[in-house]
Amino acid sequence: MSNNSFSLISFEDASPEVQLIYDDTRNTLGIPFVLNWFKCQANNPTLLQGNWTKLKSTLCEGQVPNIIKQLIIYKVSDHRQCNYCAAAHKVFANMMGKSLNEDTSFLITDDMDSDSVPESYKVAIRVVSEAALNDGQIENGDFEELRKAGFTDSEIQELFAQADLVNMLNTIANISGIKIDAEIVELSNTL
Amino acid sequence: MAIETNIHYKILFDAMANFSISAYKVDRFEELADIMARQLKYLFNFQNFKYFHIDNGFFQSVHLDQDKCYLTEGNVTDFEEDEMETFQTNIPFLRQWTEGQENCEKRGWKFLVGDDSYTMITLTSMDPKLFTTRYIPILRLVNEVVSSKIRNIKLLSLLNTKNTELAKATQELQIQNKKIESLIKEQEKIINTRTRDLTNSNRKLTSLIQFNAHQIREPLTRILSLIEIKNDMDDKEFISDFLPMIEISVTDLDNSIQEIIKTSEILS
Numbered sequence: 347m348s349n350n351s352f353s354l355i356s357f358e359d360a361s362p363e364v365q366l367i368y369d370d371t372r373n374t375l376g377i378p379f380v381l382n383w384f385k386c387q388a389n390n391p392t393l394l395q396g397n398w399t400k401l402k403s404t405l406c407e408g409q410v411p412n413i414i415k416q417l418i419i420y421k422v423s424d425h426r427q428c429n430y431c432a433a434a435h436k437v438f439a440n441m442m443g444k445s446l447n448e449d450t451s452f453l454i455t456d457d458m459d460s461d462s463v464p465e466s467y468k469v470a471i472r473v474v475s476e477a478a479l480n481d482g483q484i485e486n487g488d489f490e491e492l493r494k495a496g497f498t499d500s501e502i503q504e505l506f507a508q509a510d511l512v513n514m515l516n517t518i519a520n521i522s523g524i525k526i527d528a529e530i531v532e533l534s535n536t537l
Numbered sequence: 538m539a540i541e542t543n544i545h546y547k548i549l550f551d552a553m554a555n556f557s558i559s560a561y562k563v564d565r566f567e568e569l570a571d572i573m574a575r576q577l578k579y580l581f582n583f584q585n586f587k588y589f590h591i592d593n594g595f596f597q598s599v600h601l602d603q604d605k606c607y608l609t610e611g612n613v614t615d616f617e618e619d620e621m622e623t624f625q626t627n628i629p630f631l632r633q634w635t636e637g638q639e640n641c642e643k644r645g646w647k648f649l650v651g652d653d654s655y656t657m658i659t660l661t662s663m664d665p666k667l668f669t670t671r672y673i674p675i676l677r678l679v680n681e682v683v684s685s686k687i688r689n690i691k692l693l694s695l696l697n698t699k700n701t702e703l704a705k706a707t708q709e710l711q712i713q714n715k716k717i718e719s720l721i722k723e724q725e726k727i728i729n730t731r732t733r734d735l736t737n738s739n740r741k742l743t744s745l746i747q748f749n750a751h752q753i754r755e756p757l758t759r760i761l762s763l764i765e766i767k768n769d770m771d772d773k774e775f776i777s778d779f780l781p782m783i784e785i786s787v788t789d790l791d792n793s794i795q796e797i798i799k800t801s802e803i804l805s
Contacts, residue, residue, distance in 0.1 A: 411552040411579050465666040466578040496578035
């Protein structure tokens with residue numbers, strides 16, 4: 347561990363236990379490299395496993411479309427100026443459905459209020475982002491607004507779990523002092 | 538328009554993929570309706586959504602109204618006026634109005650999905666959840682997924698019904714076979730008993746015939762022998778000495794015949 351930052355453990359230098367977690371992150375996220383966010387936690391495999399499990403079950407699994415979750419995390423991270431998370435989740439959000447898209451000039455993250463985004467997405471992103479930015483403090487009508495947009499209780503729990511997750515993601519990224527992955531920069535240039 | 542549609546696909550790709558995969562996995566109409574209730578909000582805006590699958594004038598429908606989901610069945614004559622018009626003309630309808638400051642609209646489409654099957658979708662939306670024309674390609678995709686699944690469910694249901702009927706028929710056949718087997722066994726038992734009785738009767742009859750032959754033969758032989766002697770003696774001597782013996786033998790013969798008749802009557 348260097349001053350004021352966590353050291354990064356590459357795949358080659360990682361223990362077999364950590365390598366297994368790295369492989370799972372690559373398979374699940376569908377990317378050919380290990381994110382610095384994981385590499386910076388590899389000194390403590392127990393924590394790495396716990397945080398990865400939480401990220402996987404909260405962000406990668408469940409009923410709510412992944413793009414909504416990515417947009418919530420992007421919006422909160424961008425607002426808090428957590429550059430690492432904002433950059434990474436901007437790429438993930440804009441990668442969604444890339445294979446079907448012929449227009450490369452449009453970025454979802456730049457136009458979340460577009461008519462092309464169904465109202466349920468907008469409501470979820472607005473309410474959950476505000477909850478995350480206000481330390482979980484929510485308005486009385488927030489639950490009702492989500493229900494009115496068609497979300498079930500199970501989906502509402504899944505949505506608010508993103509508020510909890512983004513706090514963890516931002517905190518670890520900021521404390522560890524990780525830099526944006528070169529591969530993320532490369533990917534963002536192709537979008 | 539093409540660019541906007543592509544943008545739309547880009548945003549909704551994840552939700553559309555989830556919807557298709559979820560729909561693919563179900564095998565009951567109720568489960569499909571549940572998926573529609575949970576996932577259509579990720580694909581387009583609506584306040585009220587109706588999906589009709591129509592076969593031979595009858596429909597099954599999913600009706601989503603806010604957070605409620607209703608499953609109904611009925612006749613096309615139950616359609617509302619604008620729905621009926623689209624059903625009869627095949628022309629999509631659009632009705633717009635305002636409620637206070639809000640723009641409202643109701644839209645409807647009819648799709649041919651089989652030789653004699655149709656689907657009809659109607660939806661009501663209002664600001665800020667207004668359904669715009671750019672959602673129509675997604676709506677068509679949803680219709681493809683749902684109608685294919687419903688046809689698949691109906692085929693499976695038909696197959697299950699046929700299988701159940703076949704199983705019932707097989708069961709009935711097995712019951713009838715058992716009855717026939719039991720009847721055959723009963724018949725065999727009767728035939729065996731009768732055969733045994735017949736064999737016994739035959740045996741008795743044979744022994745009776747043998748007995749009768751002996752009973753008749755003995756006095757008859759005596760009579761024949763006495764008659765044979767008659768040529769070797771004169772008539773006086775024959776009448777005095779042998780005729781009484783013949784008489785005795787004839788009486789014995791008569792007694793034997795009487796005995797045979799009595800025994801035959803007992804056996805019959």
